[in-house]
Amino acid sequence: MSQNRFQNLYPPMPSIFMAPTEIMYDAKHLFLFSHTQGVKKPYKEVIDICWGDAHSGGTKPLTFVRQVIAVCIYPELLQETTIAPDVKERARRLLRECPGGSVGKYCVCGIPFVQDGVCEFISKRDGGVPSYPEDIFICSGSQNALMFVLKLLVHGKGLAQTGVLTPIPCYPTFVMGLTELGAAMVPYYLCEDDGWCLHVEELRRALATSRSHCNPRILYVINPGNPTGHVQSRESIEEVIRFAAEEELFIFADEVYQDMMYAEGSQFVSYKKVLFEMGPQYSNTVELASFHSVSKGIMGECGLRCGYVELVNLDPSVKQSVTSAFNTERNTAVIGQIALNIMVDPPKPGDPSYPTFSQVSLHETVEALPGTSFQAGSGGIYAYLRLDLPQKALLQAKEEGTDPDLMYCSRLLEEEGVCLVVGKEHGQQEGTYHIRICIGTTSTRLKEVLRRLKSFHLRFLNEFS
Amino acid sequence: MSQNRFQNLYPPMPSIFMAPTEIMYDAKHLFLFSHTQGVKKPYKEVIDICWGDAHSGGTKPLTFVRQVIAVCIYPELLQETTIAPDVKERARRLLRECPGGSVGKYCVCGIPFVQDGVCEFISKRDGGVPSYPEDIFICSGSQNALMFVLKLLVHGKGLAQTGVLTPIPCYPTFVMGLTELGAAMVPYYLCEDDGWCLHVEELRRALATSRSHCNPRILYVINPGNPTGHVQSRESIEEVIRFAAEEELFIFADEVYQDMMYAEGSQFVSYKKVLFEMGPQYSNTVELASFHSVSKGIMGECGLRCGYVELVNLDPSVKQSVTSAFNTERNTAVIGQIALNIMVDPPKPGDPSYPTFSQVSLHETVEALPGTSFQAGSGGIYAYLRLDLPQKALLQAKEEGTDPDLMYCSRLLEEEGVCLVVGKEHGQQEGTYHIRICIGTTSTRLKEVLRRLKSFHLRFLNEFS
Structure with a gap:
């Protein structure tokens, strides 16, 4: 050839x-x-010790996750006395919700029960801000979800080429993805001397510069940061949202490390929560995509491949088309979706599997x-x-x-x-x-x-x- | 929005x-x-009864497949006396070959042991024609593999737009994929009156017609046919290969139904086998991509998402780049790869799990x-x-x-x-x-x-x- x-x-x-x-x-x-x-x-x-791969780093997988999946794969294990009742209960419930009661069937649009669980998780995390199943798109990992949404938006050449404001430093596969899709990467530099903070003046500079060669429409943020570990404050997020609203940018919030906070007193606040607390002027207009993944979070199950994106403030006129486009090409492994369900709804204190679960820490x-x-x-x-x-x-x-x-x-x-x-x-x-x-x-x-x-x-x- | x-x-x-x-x-x-x-x-x-989803159709999953995966997910099951020794042996072997001995880690390039198994399967199927691991690309299903290879080849607009000769009838997701990638679909009609045979004169007609509006470079064939069920004879395949060689077309052979032959005396012959038996004039030059999937085959595990493509006769100068492109964006769920290993190397007569395995039939x-x-x-x-x-x-x-x-x-x-x-x-x-x-x-x-x-x-x- x-x-x-x-x-x-x-x-x-x-x-x-x-x-x-x-x-x-x-x-x-x-x-x-x-x-x-x-x-x-x-x-x-x-x-x-390159990759963000917890199990490669020696962290043990969570027993509850592995047991529930094993039972779903091979339901005869429901007879085993060594498997805890809450494991069996979750597995039974998930099997009921799988298409046709099996993990072996196509599952084109995501399992509704898993989507519902994601919504409950988001809403609880965000202090009651509502989340709707039709806004949740389950993919084979957050990168897969990112590429899905990017692909729908990126187009044009020359001055019309879609520009994506991208933090520097940033992990390389995102930049490679942009290159592949034909987007223009618009670098904005995080401030190392200020603990890798995101400064809105730098966003403004980057945006202004980029207008000479492309059409900037997407703002990509990673919070907590990869590779910086920096966690944005609520004030910083508010500033970014105001900026995005002014400039009509679609915010892509990569929030896959949201469950991994290690500094004392530090707290993760989601873009969606802040957006909704800023009032209808913002919460009804600013377009937001928020990503999460079972590869990260407390499970670190990189090999199972599952994540989701929540799309907020899509115009109703495109929503149906986006959903159709998604359903046509995505077909996420059912087992990954089971892991996602456990990530968003882990065992609670008092559940038989709770101790096994909480012993494990990545921090x-x-x-x-x-x-x-x-x-x-x-x-x-x-x-x-x-x-x-x-x-x-x-x-x-x-x-x-x-x-x-x-x-x-x-x-x-x-x-x-x-x-x-x-x-x-x-x-x-x-x-x-x-x-x-x-x-x-x-x-x-x-x-x-x-x-x-x-x-x-x-x-x-x-x-x- | x-x-x-x-x-x-x-x-x-x-x-x-x-x-x-x-x-x-x-x-x-x-x-x-x-x-x-x-x-x-x-x-x-x-x-x-729409979809090619065996388990939805009531077919039971194969116990051996499910048990091996359950043990790999939750290796404590190796202690269970109810699990057959060959199941344990396969699970132990696969766990040894998984990155870091776990199904929970990233596995960017596919598991080498699984690639090797695919090669052995192909070589055995094709009467000894060699197959090399570096030609095997493991993806999340054959459609995912198809899109990967198409994406590398499709480009251009107007007369330069890549044309893909596509059988009619053909399942719709392929056509939607072509549309999405910006390829020109060049329909060639299978002959219904002749049992849905592929006639080379029809390929010639379609090719000639297409040259007025695109640049036909890929020939897509589905054998056994979807939806026709027609199985090509060796002679028909030879004709197609000669035609592709003359016209310098890249053959995409969708062979996902290769294990599902039900007519007495009918036999599946792969494009690769025929190509290699036609001698070096063809076997050293004609570019071929052959696809297979765990969704089909004897397992029907659509929910696990795994398949492969074998790329034959890639120019060495592009091979490295294709491999890099693949490794950058593909990250197939480890559990799917385990299922793929079992598909290409099922239990043999005499193995304790054999009877369970062979009882199940889709025909x-x-x-x-x-x-x-x-x-x-x-x-x-x-x-x-x-x-x-x-x-x-x-x-x-x-x-x-x-x-x-x-x-x-x-x-x-x-x-x-x-x-x-x-x-x-x-x-x-x-x-x-x-x-x-x-x-x-x-x-x-x-x-x-x-x-x-x-x-x-x-x-x-x-x-x-």
Whole structure:
């Protein structure tokens, strides 16, 4: 096949970004290979702490989730005495609600019972703000939901090209998705010196600049932040909503880390709650899409693939078409939907499965490393560290024709067997360098990562001082 | 939100098609509603026999599949004495091969062990023709795989617009997918009078006609046919491959019904096998994508969402990019992949779970109805019946402003509680009318459907004679 058959391979990423670095994965495989060949390394195991994948980080899956799914898959387990009554009750209920009482059938539009559960969860979370099943779209994960809604909105070329205001730093798959759909990424920079706050003046600057080359219509926010861990205050959210209302922007609120708040006194407030508390001038007009996922939340079930988007303030004239478009192409695995039901309606204190459930916690503390700077977040599962790399290291990277943070991470992997995400994958201000650590892991593992990182970092500074 | 925000809602279908008819679903819901209101109907239950959904049709899921998945989800079940040893062995093996030994982790590129199993299955099926893991792309169902490959190839407008030769009749979601991606559907008609054979002269005609308005590059075939049930002979496949080679068309072979052959003496031969047996002139050059799915096959696990595509003869220069594109956006549920592994490597005679497994069969006979004509197929799970409707019925439909086959099906649903698929959803020759019945169901259910259909049909003919 000739290359020109494939016209739609990804166009290059914007220059402040790099695509996920296969070089890191190659290095990891190379280590594993050399290990089998008897090559000695100072460590016994590569710790991969790149991804927001709680179970990979050593967190145990929640027994209640796994038992309910096992029973739904194989209902003969309802006879087992070792399975708790509340597990059986939930499984029976879910099986009744599955199409035809089985997890093996097509389920095109999402299970109504699961949609209802999502609404109850949202309404309870938001202090009674109503949520309607017809606004809930269940997908194979939040990224899938994001792409579904984006695809409906993104169009045009040149000045008409849909622009999407995108926070920097931001995880790379979102930016790749924008590129693929033909949207213009409009970067707005989060303020590192102010704990990665979102400043509305920066949104204004980004919007004004973008008007010279595209048509900005969507504002993407991630709260709690990925990779920053920053959690927006109610005031900050209000400001953003006012700005979106003025500029007629559709807000995409990526709120997948909403259940993972670790800083004392810090609280997650949803965009929807704030929107509705700002009164009808906003709550009846501002378009909002809010995303959540079973991959994150307290379950960390990344392999089950399920998430949802709630669409608020869609014009009734397009709602039916959006619903039809959704139903035509989405067909989410039934088992993922079962997990979603448990995420939004976990066992309660007093339920037999409650203790098993609440024992498990993803929240771990993270400490700053010497020779780096760190703006501690209050939520989410990542720590984003800034590296102040010596001039000599920057020159060395230039000589090697690579990026300084990639050079740093490659060596860290090679020398200490720790695999982190290179800052440039998230986009960063020119001349700044970062690394992202997933802190959604066990404390033992995190301590070991920090031990290795510290040892490497001091050696690295020493080499290039 | 104003309508013009959503630029990408589906454009209308080509005129020989209609989108899946919500009216049928509405009618079904209306019945259920009237039932709860105490309205009397001559039947107690609506039989929905539209979709290719074996479990909806009453077929029981395979115990081996369900047990292996339950154990993988909740490995404590390995302690249960009621679970057969081969189930435990398969589950242990699969868990070892899952990323990090769990079904709860991201699995971006597919599980290598599952890819290997698919290759072994293909190679065995094709009498030893080799199959390579790097050519296997695991997706959330075959439609998802189809859209992935199409998306990479479809581009252009006007004369440069990618054209896709599409069999008529064809299931509607494929046509909707083409429309969504901006491809030109190039219809070629299967020959009803010749048992729904694919005639190469018709391909030639369609191709020649299409060149006046697009750039035909892809040839889509469904074998065994949906909805026709026709199974292509080796000679027919050879002809198609020669034609594709001459015209430099990329063959998309939808072979999801390959395991469902019911006519005696009839045999499924894959496009890949034929291609490789035609010698290097073809086997080294013709581009082929072959699709399969756990929704079909012997398992009928539509709710688990998993399928694969094998890409043959990709140019090495694009292969890496295709793989990267795939890995960036696909993240198939791990449980679906487990089901795929069992589909391609079912228990063997002698294994403790074998009897449970082989007891289950989807193959049922289907009989023609009086007053219709029927070209019996040899494989797949559908029967496609032609209705020879009286002139008066056609006039009545015209008066009602509806399609004759839709009128027929709506009345059938209303009067007899049987829900079938309207022919026009699959596209049909002007002036012909059809209905599709899913025969992947129990014989009791199918007999009841035929009984009700016959009763209705005679009444209908009588009314309009």
